[in-house]
Structure formats: C-alpha cells, structure tokens
Amino acid sequence: MPPEVNGKTDVYLMLGDPVDQVRAPAALNAVFRRFGIDAVMVPARVPSSGLAAFVRSVFEASNILGLSITIPHKNAVMEVVDHLGPSARLAGAVNAIRRGPNGLEGEMLDGTGCVASLRHFGVSTDGARALVLGAGGAAAAIAAALGSRSDGAPAEIALYDPVPGRAQALAARFDGRLASRVFAVASSDPAGFDVVVNASPLGLDPQDPAPCDAARLAPHAAVFDILMKNQPTPLVRAARARGLRAEPGYEMLVQQVHLYLAYFGHVEAARAMREDAAFVRTLVYPAE
C-alpha cells in the first residue's frame, strides 16, 4: 500500500455516536496495509438527528465505498438503505452499508460475529437458556443469530431491556421465525440462565450501573459482554471473580473483520483474515 493516503485512496467510514471507543478503523486499516489495498477507514461521529441525511449524502462521493455502523444507529439506519441482506432483515438492524447496483445495501454482521465468538470460547448454546441484555440493534442481531444456529440453537432466548415494551417488541418480531423460543423478561436477573450476553450499552460510561447482578449468575453460566471499552467491565470482573467464564467483546470484532472485508468486496483479504484470526486478534485486543 502507498505509505500515505493520497487522491486515489478509497474511503470507508465508521459511523456512531460516540465513536471514541471504536476499534474497527485501526484493525481494518492494518489489514488494508497488509494486503496492499489503497483504502482507509475513518470515524464519523454523527448524532441521530443527522443520520439519514449524512448516510444518503455521503455516498455522493464515489470513492466512499462503505459504512460500518455502531451504537446508536444500527436500527435507525435500516430505514435509510434501499436493500437489506438476510441477517439485517431478520434482525431489523444494520451494521454494514455498501453501494450496490440499485442503491444502498445493508447487512448485519454482529450476530454471526457473536456466534463465532461463543464457538471460539467453547461456549455451547445447544438447548441452553440464553439471556440477552438489551434490545437494540446488536441485541437483535445476536438473538437472531443464536436462534438461527443450525449447530446448536438455545432452547430459550430471554430478552431484557429497561425501556418498557422494547424487549416485547423485539420478541414479537422473532415470533415463529427462530428455532428458539424467544420471549421478553421483566428483569435483568440472570439466575437460571446458561449463557448471558450483554448487548446493551451499559458499561460504555464508567458511571453506568451493571447490566445485571453478577452475584445472581448460575454457577456454570458463561458471560459475553460485547463492549470493547472499559473492559474488563464490572460485570466481567465480577463474573470472573466467581470463577465463571466471562469474555469482553473484542472477539466479536475479530470474527467480523473478515465479514466486513468480504462485504466490501475485498475477497482475498477476507479469506486470509478468516483463516488467520490470530493475526486479527493482535489488531483488536488491547496490548497486554
């Protein structure tokens, strides 16, 4: 790759609000460099009020080829794109957008990334009781992917969100479409669950309350906290202090890097990064 961004460089944007915490740009830029791809991903902090106009207009630039979407826009941005991929349609959320032949195309890669992470950690969901905390875009993607697993869907997926009605609406969306029984629960109490995924933003701000009470986790429970900021979070620390398996969200990005590359058309780099997750981990996990 050229040593510098130049006039021929293709551009990808990472959209969110906040964006301070995002790790995808550094990881993808390192991959671009390794494979001689003249492209760069830069962050764009866009408030919800400007989301639709920004996404529509930014593609007026022909060398801006794709967007990665993070909190809090994964649901709302769905309304802006013209065509949805199968995972986005099921989840009702989007975290990757590209220019297609007939307009903007959106897909949701979080769910596949989460399932691959749990597989990597050796956490089975086969016939399990899973609790997903949060009912936003990432939570929807994760529930959809867990409930669609042909290699071991949970028996039950419980959804919790502190905003009244939000978990119910998401559960209703999945009604009859997943292998798992999906339902909303009125409390974040993790007692009785085999797998607990924090897919809420709680923890992005150090002042946040814990998304659930770690003292109530079952003695065999596994915790996956998808945040990459402020890790290990109080939830992860408390679960580990009890001797439980508890993992931060880095692996979910590791497992999505090759998906992003493939979605953005970098087929060779995608194949190589799928086969060399160890290298991707050096880009995503914080230095020891």
Place this chain on the structure above:
Amino acid sequence: MPPEVNGKTDVYLMLGDPVDQVRAPAALNAVFRRFGIDAVMVPARVPSSGLAAFVRSVFEASNILGLSITIPHKNAVMEVVDHLGPSARLAGAVNAIRRGPNGLEGEMLDGTGCVASLRHFGVSTDGARALVLGAGGAAAAIAAALGSRSDGAPAEIALYDPVPGRAQALAARFDGRLASRVFAVASSDPAGFDVVVNASPLGLDPQDPAPCDAARLAPHAAVFDILMKNQPTPLVRAARARGLRAEPGYEMLVQQVHLYLAYFGHVEAARAMREDAAFVRTLVYPAE
C-alpha cells in the same frame, strides 16, 4: 500521533472531481503526524450534482472538521457556505471550509498561495502585464490576489477563458475593486505579457490542448502553471525549452499548507510550516 486512525481521530476531506491528482492529503497527513495532531485528510470524489447535499450533510459528523475544495467545485461551493472570508468574497470562490459558531465558513487560499509562489520564484508582477488563463475559482482567486498586492500589483491583468462570456463576467466582478486594470481578452495569445499563469484545467488530461501557444511568449516572460498533475506539462516544457522561467503548481500548495493549518485551527503547526517551507516542499514536490 497515534500510529493508526482510531475512534478519536479528527477528519478533513479533500473534495473534487477528479481527485486522483490531489497532493494535499499526503502533505497535510505528514504534517499532522509530525506535530502529533490526531487527524487525517482523505479524498472525496463528489460530482457537481451531489455537491451541495454532500457539503451540508457531511458536517453532521462532529469530528469532520473541514474541507479542502478543488476543481471543479471552487465556485459552486460558495453558495453552500454561510459565511465568506474576505478573499473568498473578493474572488467569488472557496477552497477551504470549516465549521464556525454560526454555520459553515469558507475562505479562498489559492490567491495568497500563488502570490507567495511568485515571490519565492523571484517573479515580480510590479507594474507588469499579467495574463491569467482560465476564469474558474483558482483563476478568480489568483487575479484577485495579484490585483490586491500591496507589494507590487500588475498594471494589467488580462483574463482568458474559452467559454464565451466567462472571462468577461469575472473581469466585471473585479471592476473598481483591484489596483490592477482587469479585462477579458478574446484569445489566449501570450504575446506581450510579462507573467502568464495557467489557472485552467487544461493539462489535467494528457490529451488536452496547451492552454496557450508557448512559441508566442515574450522572451522575458515567466510562466506559472498551477497544475500538479502531468508536470512538467507541454506548456512548461515548451517555455523552458525557450529558456524561460516556467514553474509547475507544487509551490502553490507548499505556500498554502500553513494557511490551511491556520484556517483549521492548528496554530502551532501553521507557524512552524510557514517557517519551514523547505520541509513542506519535501512533502509536496515529487521525489526526484
């Protein structure tokens, strides 16, 4: 500076169509790195049809702090910004945009950059007859800056553009506002002019005709061709073959780097780069 673009990185865009040829991103990125400024400039190739929507919407991203504008948008973008700086108002064109307290602010730095280049090359315009080829944004900025020189404005500035009426309209814009007599000419014939500036896009495409007939240049004439692509252009080569002073456009960017930095608020880097033009030249001029 952090070794990689990350979630905290500020972003500047270089807007044009085409953008392949732009050298500002590589130069500014090297300066950002040298001064530990966590910022990056990336190109955005935006067609005229999408210009207004793009410029308005892209500032929805709070970490997108400024735009550099190149061909063919320097005139049209003036209508998009809310407040014009003095050089932009005089020239009727804009090549730098930033977010101000009351909306978007635009300024035009090309003219100052051109005058500083001529000074660097030891080309005097004091009382001279100057011919400016082109009547677009860069030509307007250059004519305005030449005609405003307190250290030696030309006696006459002739404007030529192949599009009928365009040079006349620009000359009318300057009527009574410059120290030089400004008028449109019906031919690109450089005979009789002391200084000839090519501020037209002719030469960006290798198939372009020369912007004027170098054989007709006065024996003492100096030529400044603001293009940075395909240099030395046929015009520069032909003038040099006749033993005339003829310079490509790199210096105009060199002399603007510190202006861009100041306009975008990087005061310390601006001061240092104004004092160390030799370093900036290593970033802008092609390697020998």
